[in-house]
Amino acid sequence: MKQLSQADGTAVPTVEFAGKLERMAAGVTRWSERWFPDAYIFAAIAVVVVAIGALAIGAPVQRVGIAFGDGFWSLIPFTMQMAVVAISGYVVAVSPPASRVIAWLARLPSGGRSAVAFVALVSILASLFNWAISLIFSGLLVRALAQRKDLRLDYRAAGAAAYLGMGATWALGLSSSASQLQANPESLPKALLAITGVIPFSETIFLPQSMLMVAVLTVASLLIAYLSAPTGSRAKTAAELGVVLDDGDLLLKKPTRPGDWLEYSPLVTILIVMLGAVWTWHEFTTKNPVLAISNLNTYNFVFLLLGMLLNWRPRRFLNAVAKSVPSTAGVLIQFPLYGGIAFILTKAAAPSGVPLAEHLSQFFVTISSHASFPAVMGVYSSVLGFFVPSGGGKWIIEAPYVIEAAKTLNVHLGWAVTVYNAAEALPNLINPFWMLPLLGVLGLRARDVVGFTFTQLVVHFPLVIFMLWALASTLAYHPPVMP
Structure with a gap:
């Protein structure tokens, strides 16, 4: 087997290994x-x-059906938030100033594989600050790269790379809902606060062991993205996949009737943005800025204002919104099903009063020890996350028994949160839930990218579980800190 070396003499993966991944x-x-x-x-x-x-644990059929119906609409606020994430991100990105920035970034990679790795890097770094920005910005960067005539880019591999922030690192960064909740006692339900206490960022996302995991996962993700991307004739471009990338002229050349003048004047835009800026200033000056932007309502409000401002004229803004709406179809029709799933797991209890989610948790906790707890709970959280792809909401459900088990087994409480965070991202690599806004922007289907994300999962799963287990031994248990 021929081994290649870089100019400095350090080894790089062999051609054979790259071929196997591809x-x-x-x-x-x-x-x-x-x-x-x-x-x-x-x-x-x-x-x-x-x-x-749920039926297998003894939950009555009627209770399962009621739980499904009750939960069906439980994610409607979140569904609308995610739809607006896709709309606002698109509107900002197609504005003239943002389009120029994305086009400049798209000129940096020199080849198809390096472009895929570049997208992966942008997605992962952005996800550490805000997962929504990571999804939309990375997706629009892929669209810009795909428009380059001198670059044969596999559009599927690039789309999968744009998703890596959600599948690798987002929950280990500042937008981790579980870490944010545990660090802010005013956000925690009182019953949960009494169990977990306050767990600051220094014990979760800023823990050296947690940051080491981020570094390792970033390097692994970039290598896999680069080596698994098809090249040459094997690469499928956006055009070959039937994806139309031309957004067309979003602004008519001139008004067609006198009543259109306000649509082509920036006056309304300026007044609304000024009014919104007052609220935005209050929000960011009275709260932690990181917490403020991590709130989806704040994020969407700021990005809609930014979209209005950057598109300048209301007619251009409205045309951009109209073009973005089809990307939300999957979100609107599928998220209610996930709401029903969550309620069946947590509300459809057996006669004993214990729902399926708690049965699963108790099983994994029962077979755990101090040494095996991180790995076992990592596997459990990954499995449950596959059916309930939620961040902070699912943590509120799981935290009472996860933290109680960690206290019983003398496991570092901050690391218990990190176990949840790291494992939370793994099922995203093959679960279409979080893919939907990105797929809408790209004009792809889940089956177009899942081959590449599954390849990432094959490496990520054992790597994450191993690190959760190995690094836990370097941490000592500390009792909960009550406010």
Whole structure:
């Protein structure tokens, strides 16, 4: 086997290894293109599986059905937030100033594989600050790269790379809902605060062991993204996939009737942005700025204002919104199913009063020890996250028994949160839930990218579980800190 070296003499992966990764990604992609269901069917199957699980523990059929119906609309606020994430991100990105910045970034990579790795780096770094920015900005960067005539870019691999922030690192960064909740006692339910106490960032996302995990996962993700990306004739461009990238002229050349003059005047835009700026200033000066921007309502409000301002004229802004709306279709119809799944897991209890989620948790806690707890809970959180892809909401459900188990087994409480965070991202690599806004922007389907994200999962899963187990031994237990 021929070993290649860099100019400084350090070893790089062999051509054979790169070929194996590319063949794996291509093979899974061919399989998924043939067999992987539409994301809606994927969510519907998950509903059936969870319902059968609830019935298996003794939950009455009526209770399971009621839980599904009650939960169906429970994610409506979040569904609208995610739809606006896609809309606002698109509107900002197609504005003339943002388009120029993204176009400049898109000129930096010199080849197809380096472009895929570049997208992965942008996605991962952005996710550490805000997962929503990571999704939308990275997706629009992929669109800009795909428009380069001198670059043969595999659009599927680049789309998967744009998703890596959500599949690798986001929950280990500042937008981690679990870490944010535990660091802010005013945000925690009182019952949960009495169990967990306050766990500051210094014990979770800024823990040296946690930052080491981020570094390792970043390097691994970039290598896999680079080595698994098809090149040459094997790469499929956006045009070959039937994706139209031209957004067209978003502003008509001139008004067609006298009543249109306000649509082409920036006057309304200026007045609304000024009014919104007052609220934004109050929000960021009275709260922690990181907490403020991590709130989806604040994020969407700021980005909509920014979209209005950067597009300048109301007609251009409205045309951009109209073009972005089709990207939200998957979010609007599928997220209610996930709300139903969450309620079946947590509300459809057996006669004993214990729901399926707690049965699963108790099983994993029962088979754990001080040494094995991080790995076992990592596996459990990954499995549950596959069916309930939620951040802070699921932590509120899980935290009472996860933290109690950690206290019983003398496991570092901050590391218990990190276990949840790191494992939380893993199922995202193959679960279409978080992909939907990105796929809408890219004009792709989940089966187009899952071959590449599955290749990432094959490496990430054992790597994450191993690090959760190995690094736990370097941390000592500390009792909860009560406010």
